[in-house]
Amino acid sequence: MSAITAGILTIGDELTSGDRVDTNSTWLSEQLLGLGIETAFHLALPDDRKSIADSIAESSRRVQVLLITGGLGPTEDDLTRQALADAMGESLETDDRALALLKARFEKRGMEMPRRNVQQVQRPTSAAMIPNALGTAPGLRAAINDAAIFIMPGVPGEMKHMWAEHVEPALRQLNDGAQRCLTTWIHSVSLAESKVGELLEDLMQRDAQPVVGTLVRDFVVSVRIRAAGSGPDVEDLVVTAARTVRDRLGVYAFGRDDDTLASVIVRQLVARSASLTTAESCTGGLLGSMLTEAPGVSGVYRGGWVTYSNEFKIDLLDVAPETIEQHGAVSGLTADQMAVGALAQSGASFALAITGIAGPEGGSSAKPVGTVFIALAFIDEDGEPSSHVRRFMFPGSRDMIRQRAAITALAMLHFHLANDGILPEMLGEYRPRVEV
Amino acid sequence: MSAITAGILTIGDELTSGDRVDTNSTWLSEQLLGLGIETAFHLALPDDRKSIADSIAESSRRVQVLLITGGLGPTEDDLTRQALADAMGESLETDDRALALLKARFEKRGMEMPRRNVQQVQRPTSAAMIPNALGTAPGLRAAINDAAIFIMPGVPGEMKHMWAEHVEPALRQLNDGAQRCLTTWIHSVSLAESKVGELLEDLMQRDAQPVVGTLVRDFVVSVRIRAAGSGPDVEDLVVTAARTVRDRLGVYAFGRDDDTLASVIVRQLVARSASLTTAESCTGGLLGSMLTEAPGVSGVYRGGWVTYSNEFKIDLLDVAPETIEQHGAVSGLTADQMAVGALAQSGASFALAITGIAGPEGGSSAKPVGTVFIALAFIDEDGEPSSHVRRFMFPGSRDMIRQRAAITALAMLHFHLANDGILPEMLGEYRPRVEV
Numbered sequence: 001m002s003a004i005t006a007g008i009l010t011i012g013d014e015l016t017s018g019d020r021v022d023t024n025s026t027w028l029s030e031q032l033l034g035l036g037i038e039t040a041f042h043l044a045l046p047d048d049r050k051s052i053a054d055s056i057a058e059s060s061r062r063v064q065v066l067l068i069t070g071g072l073g074p075t076e077d078d079l080t081r082q083a084l085a086d087a088m089g090e091s092l093e094t095d096d097r098a099l100a101l102l103k104a105r106f107e108k109r110g111m112e113m114p115r116r117n118v119q120q121v122q123r124p125t126s127a128a129m130i131p132n133a134l135g136t137a138p139g140l141r142a143a144i145n146d147a148a149i150f151i152m153p154g155v156p157g158e159m160k161h162m163w164a165e166h167v168e169p170a171l172r173q174l175n176d177g178a179q180r181c182l183t184t185w186i187h188s189v190s191l192a193e194s195k196v197g198e199l200l201e202d203l204m205q206r207d208a209q210p211v212v213g214t215l216v217r218d219f220v221v222s223v224r225i226r227a228a229g230s231g232p233d234v235e236d237l238v239v240t241a242a243r244t245v246r247d248r249l250g251v252y253a254f255g256r257d258d259d260t261l262a263s264v265i266v267r268q269l270v271a272r273s274a275s276l277t278t279a280e281s282c283t284g285g286l287l288g289s290m291l292t293e294a295p296g297v298s299g300v301y302r303g304g305w306v307t308y309s310n311e312f313k314i315d316l317l318d319v320a321p322e323t324i325e326q327h328g329a330v331s332g333l334t335a336d337q338m339a340v341g342a343l344a345q346s347g348a349s350f351a352l353a354i355t356g357i358a359g360p361e362g363g364s365s366a367k368p369v370g371t372v373f374i375a376l377a378f379i380d381e382d383g384e385p386s387s388h389v390r391r392f393m394f395p396g397s398r399d400m401i402r403q404r405a406a407i408t409a410l411a412m413l414h415f416h417l418a419n420d421g422i423l424p425e426m427l428g429e430y431r432p433r434v435e436v
Numbered sequence: 437m438s439a440i441t442a443g444i445l446t447i448g449d450e451l452t453s454g455d456r457v458d459t460n461s462t463w464l465s466e467q468l469l470g471l472g473i474e475t476a477f478h479l480a481l482p483d484d485r486k487s488i489a490d491s492i493a494e495s496s497r498r499v500q501v502l503l504i505t506g507g508l509g510p511t512e513d514d515l516t517r518q519a520l521a522d523a524m525g526e527s528l529e530t531d532d533r534a535l536a537l538l539k540a541r542f543e544k545r546g547m548e549m550p551r552r553n554v555q556q557v558q559r560p561t562s563a564a565m566i567p568n569a570l571g572t573a574p575g576l577r578a579a580i581n582d583a584a585i586f587i588m589p590g591v592p593g594e595m596k597h598m599w600a601e602h603v604e605p606a607l608r609q610l611n612d613g614a615q616r617c618l619t620t621w622i623h624s625v626s627l628a629e630s631k632v633g634e635l636l637e638d639l640m641q642r643d644a645q646p647v648v649g650t651l652v653r654d655f656v657v658s659v660r661i662r663a664a665g666s667g668p669d670v671e672d673l674v675v676t677a678a679r680t681v682r683d684r685l686g687v688y689a690f691g692r693d694d695d696t697l698a699s700v701i702v703r704q705l706v707a708r709s710a711s712l713t714t715a716e717s718c719t720g721g722l723l724g725s726m727l728t729e730a731p732g733v734s735g736v737y738r739g740g741w742v743t744y745s746n747e748f749k750i751d752l753l754d755v756a757p758e759t760i761e762q763h764g765a766v767s768g769l770t771a772d773q774m775a776v777g778a779l780a781q782s783g784a785s786f787a788l789a790i791t792g793i794a795g796p797e798g799g800s801s802a803k804p805v806g807t808v809f810i811a812l813a814f815i816d817e818d819g820e821p822s823s824h825v826r827r828f829m830f831p832g833s834r835d836m837i838r839q840r841a842a843i844t845a846l847a848m849l850h851f852h853l854a855n856d857g858i859l860p861e862m863l864g865e866y867r868p869r870v871e872v
Binding site: 017025026028030033039043051194198201205213215280283287309316346359361395396397398429 | 452476733737741748834
């Protein structure tokens, strides 16, 4: 997509020991993409002078831009400067101007500069210092072969500031005239990723333009549509592809970019000035919690019930004791009565109810762990309470089953609102359908 | 520390494009360290067959164990299997047993297996499949030169399960006789990480044995106590340090290792055969959802209310309309009445209530975004309903404020149960305390 590709090297024992997640690489790749520069790799290394030096030398043969963060501190295990010098075949020397600035920085705080800090103003002979407005560690800019190397502090705040002030402008020049990169997302729910891949197979060819790929997060399959270039043609390319993706995924495509299932449902309910309530058993409040992640939900959601026990189902939602005795608390009829009860209690126009077996205990051969019933109750055209009830079989851990159940309940409401009350096949649905 | 060193390779455009943070590498390095295996590098690559294949081949010369996650999905851009075959100089063939299992998996859910999924049961001739209990993507085990290669799904839940079931046991054998690394965790809540650092300063010296460090996750500050070696002496070292840490952190230390605030509270309530209910406004069910993450919670939690609106607070929990008129829905008195109402309605022995302003809208100068009131109602020795009410000011985004509120409510109950009904200073608490 661009002439230039970048590599990102993050340094620190805390990364490779598993004590800290590396968020610098992610952030920097996002910034690079905005400049039309693709990232070829993220490499995290411990504080080991030789492996850092070897990787710098090797990377400088593979990419045109090498971004490095970390290992610029004042302690003996901060070795990035030394390793850069090794890779460049140069020695370290003190940068007098940087030294003066650093001393001044300490003086301003009425302190004498600790001896250790001197190492922070050393640089390979041919390298240049990058000022650090927020900390004691200046960055470094150097070149090996045709690769431009930028070293920034590992502290995210200092790194981001140095990026914005010095590195990004330098890269803009370096990458002058290169193409921008445009990205749009289409989000789908209740379709397997493999099914999405099948529906978009031609668009997902590796060398297709725009580049189309999928990403699964919390059981939402998102389709990324990305094109590089400049001018309106790129815009059109992305918009047209996005429209195609949306058409292919049909009702399963619920939103784009920053949309979430909850925020889309809030929009849909606001549009028909409808309201929603919830009744949850195995999800224990997760559904309400997901809904209320969306700002502005208060206009359509007044609240709901967590009826984890049979008493609560019976006392608060008027589920018939016989229903639980004869069909069990995890049954289509119980889910239906929970939803209808919540609808009646709340006066809302829609009620979602979930009851299921999230495990690890409580499964049976007839209703194994992962069995979940979801009911959507509403007032139909004739003003009569009506409902959909679906039975699902969700695989995975307790957490995964609960997540899937809550997402699927939201999907059920979205489908009903977006599809004239007709529900499509849903992922994880169990045949034969339960009759209520 | 060990003869064996490992490399971790994570695959996916979403990583190198900056769409997603790589948490798998971090988690795996932590696990490896537990087995006494150090990680030499984390490498993240895009879905590019050649660079994956090259890196597998190159890594297999540098480390004895190569862990790979991602790229096992059913779509066009899942290329890890193919790349492994390239690196091994072998071709892919379908594993009939795995195919049968996969088909059965879909049948069990009343679905036909999508054509695309077939690629998920292909493997290089000399490689072996690793079963995936939670998903459609089996893992792979192979060898190049002397390097053992394990490929797991990118989905963290599936990866962690496969690690525990299949990869860790295999590595234990592989690394038999090597120095073990013993790690214990002490978890604390409602203390700032800097405060924990202050309390443990002497223990956290860089070259101290055992090595003590802190890690913050979801507003829980966990202290890691780690020592390498073999025999009982290491055990003693870690156990003694853990006891010291626990004493220093006092009531703020709520558990160790796999404990969660919810699981500890369930234990505490079971021990005094007490029960709990919840009443949530701004958290919208998050508190109930956190509680019900703990298996076995059904013995102590019958359910609760999500009273997002004033009507729900008044109609379902008997909050006095005047209270809301005079003090606002976000007030200590409203929180108190929500808790007392939930206690009365449910007959539980404890009730937690949360009301606050999570933002981004709704703040005022008197009650800015981040203002949260939490009430804990209970029956005191004289059989009278009594309560604690605290006002908090939490920084950050809507999500962070909601998370902090739910965690802090759980902490409040834990402190009450663990500290004879006396609450310590709590992080984010707002002075002066509200009087109710």
